[in-house]
Structure formats: structure tokens, C-alpha cells
Amino acid sequence: MELAVASLSPISIATLFIFLFISHYFFQKWRHHQKVGNQQKQAISPPGAWPIIGHLHLLRKAKLPHHALATMADDYGPIFRLQLGTRSALVISNREMAKEALYHNDAAAASRPSFYGMKKFSYDYALFGLAPTSHYWREMRKIIISHLLSNQRVDMLKTVMFSQIEMSLNELYDAARRSNESGGVSVEMRRWFRDVALNTVLKIIMGKRCVGPNGCDEDAAKELQKTITESFRIMDGGLLSDFFPLFGWLGLDRDVKKIEKIAKRSDRVLQRWLEEHRRKRSGCGSLSLDTKENGDFMDSLITLHDRNKLPTCFDGDTIIKATILSMISGGTESTMVTLTWAISLMLNNPHTIEKAQQELDEIVGRERRVNESDINKLVYIQAIIKETMRLYPTAPLIGPREFLQDCMVGDYFVSKGTQLIPNVWKIQTDPKIWPDPFEFKPERFLTTHKDVELKGKNFELLPFGTGRRGCPGVAFALQMEQFILAGFLHLFDVKNMTSELIDMSERYGLANEKVTPLYVLVSPRLPSHIYA
Incomplete structure (x- = not known):
């Protein structure tokens, strides 16, 4: 042959x-x-599909696919079909269709589509959030919810989380104090938020802080962060092989090869950290297994592996590395994206900064720092986070699902294997539900929408998804974002460096980042002894 x-x-x-x-x-x-x-009728398919590629050209030429799909929804309704190469996809764009697809058909649409880039990045789908529905996915979901991200465990982690964020705030104060600039120190907030989130997540996951003056493994941490960012950028619009599997089978997709190389780089860092962790544990023989399990996340996963409680579909090291990679990539990127958009929106609406700092001064005062007991009382800070996620969700189309079986969504037949694309951005800017949908109004979550939550029960606000494929780390993410934002605004004044509005251009991808860096002037706003 x-x-x-x-x-x-x-x-x-x-x-x-x-x-x-x-x-x-x-x-x-x-x-x-x-x-x-x-079978019964199918949802409408917009005109303009080309032979072979279907509607792909309509999305590929759009800088922001969620905006392009929103325009289609205005023309063809809140549910329609697209042909994306060899894949058929169902797009839903309002609250009612979201409830139909993600609640009433949650079990039928509980799988993930198979993508070549995702497969290479995720240890052949050992990364549970990207895994198709299977025994492995169900077992790992139970382990993560019960052992790593349970409400009890998140409460236990508050002290660690807060201490790491406090350390980052102290480092920022030192930089501001040393600065000779009269208006404050210039800070690129996207990079600062990413470093804060990365240090906090790494401390919780692996027990060590890596980036900045107090870091211990900065080169490795930045290399891992770089591989995550590069992977997201390559996979942002989908790989050619994702829409035409024949290219993947024949090895003709260069981006797949790029992802393979990036995955090897990230694996080297994760493997080294795992080996270091095992050596550290072996030197603590007096510790009980329970003590080790209640340590950082890697301790818990190693203990579960030693007790033969991890699934057997993959070897233990692969499961541990894939799970750690999932938490680092999800925990750092989403936090950085949300907080960067939050500060950008507030700088373009200065009265919201004044209102947030007024709330902080009333609840916390100016003679101490924010602590964990304050967070639930800071309702305006919480409203800022909600409104930011409404306007700029980290994943505007959330993670795509795939139908495991034939079903009905509304009045329309959907066949097994169809990809489900919920346009969360369109749902969250629906003028029928959100008056002045494109204006930044945190106050709406204190008045007309005060009962709307972020945990997937309200289908008009779904930045974390919902149901079986909803993000299991919602409580953890919100806690970290709220405390970083509250601590930052309490300790520092933040100002735009120019008289012009902040550029709000988006870069669509697996994480919906701000295109341009966010440079701001940061200066201390409280008495100096508070920073000691």
C-alpha cells in the first residue's frame, strides 16, 4: 500500500x-x-451556506462570532441551525431556549464535541471539563465536587486565598511607595490581575507562590501560563480539523502540531511539580493520609491515587496533571478577564468607583483592611462583578455541548451528534429582560434584578453555564474575584492615564480578553500604617 x-x-x-x-x-x-x-421539523438554517464549508465563512470573517450569531438571531429567531463544515450546530439565543436546551434537555445535551486541539491540550480528554460524557467524566466530576471544590473545602481555603491576595496588595503598595511619579505608579492591570490569580491558585493547588518578589518558581509558572495563553489563542476560532476531521486523520493541520508542542511544554512543568510534591510528601512520613488530603489540591489527588480512588481509564499521574491544568487555566484566565473588564468599565463610569469606595468606607472603614467577613456585606462590589460578567462574559458562547441522543428543543427536532452553541452574550443583553442592555449599571442587581444569581439557576445570566456541564468552581471563582476587587479598591485610588475613554475592544477566543493593555495610575488612598 x-x-x-x-x-x-x-x-x-x-x-x-x-x-x-x-x-x-x-x-x-x-x-x-x-x-x-x-421526524418533526427542524429549526431554520440561515441562507448563505456554501458547499463543503457550510456557514463557516460567515463566522470566520467575523472578528467576534458571538456578535455575528447575535445578528443572525435578530434575523432568524432565538433558535437556528448552522452547518460548520461536517458538523451540524444548534444556536440558542434567548432565556426560553436556554432553559429548553440546558435544563429540560440537560441529560441529552451533556457531552462535549470532539476537537483535535482540545484533545491534544487535555491529555486525550483526561481533563474532565473537556471530556465527553463517560464513566470517567462522571467519576471525576464527583471527585472534584466532593473533594476539591465542595462548599466546606472552599470555606477552608478562604484564609489561604485571602493571605495570598493580601501579599499581592502589599507588593503593589511597595511599588507605589517607591515610585517617584506624583500621580501614582503606572500598572498594567491585566498582567497584575493575572499574577495575583496565578499566585493564589498555585498556592491553593500546590502549596507554593511562584510569581513576584515572594515567588519560588517564577520561570516555571510563567512558562505554564504562556502555554495556556498560546493554546487558547490557537484554538480560539476552532482548528481546521475540528470542522473537517479528514485533515486531522491525514495529519495536514499545522495547528494540531503546534498544540502538540505546547502540550509537551506544559506537561514538563506539571510533571516536575508533581515529582517535587511526591518528594516533599515522602519526607513527611509522620503526617497521616487525612492530614495530607486536607492540604493543597495536589495532596488530595495524590492521596486519592494512593487509595486507588481515581478512575482507571488513565494512569494516576495523567489524571492529576490534567486536573491541575484544568484548575490553573480556568482559575487564572477567567479571573484576569473578568477583573480587567470590571476596572475598564468602572474607569469609563467613574461614579461607580466612587460608589464602590463609599461602600467600602462605610462597611470596612479606613482604619483596617477588608477581611473575609466583609465580603457578603459588600453588595455593590458583588453587583459590579455580576454586571461585568453580564456584559463581558469570559466565554460568550460558553463551552460547546453535544447532543447524546435525538431530542426536541422547543418545537424542533435535534439529532444526536449536533453541537449545541448557547450564545450567552446575546441572552445577557436581551432588551426584553435587561433595560439599557449595553450600559454598565451595577445598580440593576440591587433593584430590578436583585434576585438574579450567577450559579446557573437564572437562565438570563449564565456566565458559568448550568446543569451537568456548569462550572463546578463558581463559589471559588466568585470569592476570589470579589476579594481581589474589594481589596484593591479599598487600598488604592485608580485613575485613567489619559482623558480618553478606555478602549473596550474584545479579542474573541476561549477567553474573551480585552485587546489593548490596561495601563492605569494607582496610588494609596488609606493611612500608611494600614499597609504595614
């Missing part, structure tokens, strides 16, 4: 490839129509 292929001319090989490609496309289309048969 290899000899026969080698003897073909380049033109013959190209002709064979095109034939296979077109044959695969029409086979998939025929199979879909056979499956639908005489």
Missing part, C-alpha cells in the same frame, strides 16, 4: 485527497438526512 501511494504523482495524490474530502462531506450530509427522515 505504501509503495502504491509513493508511486502516485502529486497531481494524483491531490485528486485522491479532494475526492475523499468531498465523498466524506456528502456521506455525512446523506447520513444526517437519513437520520432525520420523517
Whole structure:
């Protein structure tokens, strides 16, 4: 067979490839129509689909796919179908359809689509959040919810979280004090928020702080963070192989190879940290297993592995590294994105900074720092976080799902294997639910929308998703974001460096980042002894 292929001319090989490609496309289309048969009607499919690629060109030419899909929803309604290469997708764009698809059909739409880039990045889907529905996914979901992110465990972690954030605030004060600038020290907030989140998450996950003056492994931490960012950027619009699997089978997608190289780099860091952790544990023989399990997250996972309580689908080291990677990537990127947008929105609406600091001065005062008991009382700070996530959700289309079985969404038949794309950004800016939907009004969450929560029970606000595939770290993420924002605004004044509004351009991807850096002037606002 290899000899026969080698003897073909380049033109013959190209002709064979095109034939296979077109044959695969029409086979998939025929199979879909056979499956639908005489079933009930399907949702509308917008015009403009091209042969082979379907509607891909409509999304590829759009800088912000969630905006392009929102425009389609205005024209074709809150539920419609797209053909994305060989994949069929169902897009939902309002609260009612979100409830239909994500609540009434939660079990039917509980899987994840198979993407080549995700597979390489996630240790062949050992990273449970990207894994398809399976015994492994169910077992890991139980372990993470019960052992790592339970309400009791999150409460236990508050002291560690707060101490790490306090350390970062102290370092920022030292930088501001040393600065000779009269208006304060210039700080790039996106980088600062990322470092704060990374240090906090690493301390909780692995027991050590890595970035900054008090860090112990800065090069490795920054290398891991770099691999996560690079992976997100490559996978932001999907790889060619994701829409045309034939390219992946034949090894013709260069981006897949890039992801493979990035994954090897991140694995080297994670493997080294895991080996260091095991050596540290072996030197603490007097500690009981329970003591080790109640340590950092890596301790807990190693203990579960030693007790044979991890699934057997992958080797223990792979499961531990994949789980740690999931928590680091999810915990740092989402926090950085949300807080960067929050400060940007507040600088463009200065009265919100004044109102937040007034609340802090009333609840906390100016003679002590924010502590964990204050957070639940800081309702305006909480409202700022909610309003930021409403306008700029970290994942505007959240994680795509895949239907495990045929079902009905509303009045429409959806076949097994269809990808589900909830346009959360469109849902969260629906003028029927949110008056003045594109204005930054945290006050709405203290008045008209005070009962709307972020935990997936209100289908008009779903930045963390909902149901079986909802983010299990909601409580952890909110706690960290609220305390970082409250601590920062309490200790520092923040000002725009120019008279112009902050540029709010978005870079769409797995994390919906602000395009331009956010440089601001930061200066202490409380008496000097408070920072000691």
C-alpha cells in the first residue's frame, strides 16, 4: 500500500485527497438526512451556506462570532441551525431556549464535541471539563465536587486565598511607595490581575507562590501560563480539523502540531511539580493520609491515587496533571478577564468607583483592611462583578455541548451528534429582560434584578453555564474575584492615564480578553500604617 501511494504523482495524490474530502462531506450530509427522515421539523438554517464549508465563512470573517450569531438571531429567531463544515450546530439565543436546551434537555445535551486541539491540550480528554460524557467524566466530576471544590473545602481555603491576595496588595503598595511619579505608579492591570490569580491558585493547588518578589518558581509558572495563553489563542476560532476531521486523520493541520508542542511544554512543568510534591510528601512520613488530603489540591489527588480512588481509564499521574491544568487555566484566565473588564468599565463610569469606595468606607472603614467577613456585606462590589460578567462574559458562547441522543428543543427536532452553541452574550443583553442592555449599571442587581444569581439557576445570566456541564468552581471563582476587587479598591485610588475613554475592544477566543493593555495610575488612598 505504501509503495502504491509513493508511486502516485502529486497531481494524483491531490485528486485522491479532494475526492475523499468531498465523498466524506456528502456521506455525512446523506447520513444526517437519513437520520432525520420523517421526524418533526427542524429549526431554520440561515441562507448563505456554501458547499463543503457550510456557514463557516460567515463566522470566520467575523472578528467576534458571538456578535455575528447575535445578528443572525435578530434575523432568524432565538433558535437556528448552522452547518460548520461536517458538523451540524444548534444556536440558542434567548432565556426560553436556554432553559429548553440546558435544563429540560440537560441529560441529552451533556457531552462535549470532539476537537483535535482540545484533545491534544487535555491529555486525550483526561481533563474532565473537556471530556465527553463517560464513566470517567462522571467519576471525576464527583471527585472534584466532593473533594476539591465542595462548599466546606472552599470555606477552608478562604484564609489561604485571602493571605495570598493580601501579599499581592502589599507588593503593589511597595511599588507605589517607591515610585517617584506624583500621580501614582503606572500598572498594567491585566498582567497584575493575572499574577495575583496565578499566585493564589498555585498556592491553593500546590502549596507554593511562584510569581513576584515572594515567588519560588517564577520561570516555571510563567512558562505554564504562556502555554495556556498560546493554546487558547490557537484554538480560539476552532482548528481546521475540528470542522473537517479528514485533515486531522491525514495529519495536514499545522495547528494540531503546534498544540502538540505546547502540550509537551506544559506537561514538563506539571510533571516536575508533581515529582517535587511526591518528594516533599515522602519526607513527611509522620503526617497521616487525612492530614495530607486536607492540604493543597495536589495532596488530595495524590492521596486519592494512593487509595486507588481515581478512575482507571488513565494512569494516576495523567489524571492529576490534567486536573491541575484544568484548575490553573480556568482559575487564572477567567479571573484576569473578568477583573480587567470590571476596572475598564468602572474607569469609563467613574461614579461607580466612587460608589464602590463609599461602600467600602462605610462597611470596612479606613482604619483596617477588608477581611473575609466583609465580603457578603459588600453588595455593590458583588453587583459590579455580576454586571461585568453580564456584559463581558469570559466565554460568550460558553463551552460547546453535544447532543447524546435525538431530542426536541422547543418545537424542533435535534439529532444526536449536533453541537449545541448557547450564545450567552446575546441572552445577557436581551432588551426584553435587561433595560439599557449595553450600559454598565451595577445598580440593576440591587433593584430590578436583585434576585438574579450567577450559579446557573437564572437562565438570563449564565456566565458559568448550568446543569451537568456548569462550572463546578463558581463559589471559588466568585470569592476570589470579589476579594481581589474589594481589596484593591479599598487600598488604592485608580485613575485613567489619559482623558480618553478606555478602549473596550474584545479579542474573541476561549477567553474573551480585552485587546489593548490596561495601563492605569494607582496610588494609596488609606493611612500608611494600614499597609504595614
